[in-house]
């Protein structure tokens with residue numbers, strides 16, 4: 642049975658690919674990625690030539706059968722997402738689950754590296770002994786309930802939000818508790834990396850005074866440990 646390497650890649654700064662990730666990639670028979678153009682750029686930067694396939698392009702079941710076939714032949718298959726750790730709020734997790742369902746003997750080896758959630762947490766200044774990661778809030782149905790529950794958490798809450806909805810997310814938090822300490826991490830590891838810290842009301846003011854472009858991680862202090 643083959644090996645599936647779950648490989649974390651940079652979330653912005655191309656220098657954040659680990660030495661081990663590079664060494665493993667050199668040995669792969671196949672690298673599964675979300676978008677071959679995105680991953681192709683990373684491979685080029687490191688002078689790597691690895692056969693790539695997008696796991697998004699074809700109907701899931703057909704694609705899955707092909708991947709499992711390669712693993713059954715004993716091949717070394719890598720899995721990356723566009724950025725960060727595969728499976729953390731991106732399509733990697735269903736792929737790993739389904740591979741293990743069809744080929745439970747597959748050896749799955751994680752090659753750790755950046756993830757936006759943990760990167761943001763590490764520099765947030767909020768309590769990080771325990772935290773809950775909630776991924777992306779729902780767009781419409783269930784959104785207000787999502788924020789109500791998040792605001793009741795006894796642990797630091799970490800969530801992802803798109804630039805189009807980040808102000809709305811801050812409004813949802815402020816509506817429940819305008820004085821709740823938060824940290825908003827923008828464009829982590831990139832040129833315009835910014836940490837906005839303070840109450841949600843203060844952070845919204847700072848954000849609106851700057852740029853709303855980029856990628857965001859929102860961290861909310863626990864309800865009773867401000």
Ligand code: SAM
Nearest residue numbers: 652725726729756757801802828829856857858
């Ligand atoms: N698997 C990735 C990881 O491990 O972080 C996350 C993939 S998810 C589809 C993409 C979201 O992660 C973005 O919408 C944003 O909320 C967050 N994100 C990714 N890169 C980021 C960065 N450089 N700065 C801030 N947030 C980032």
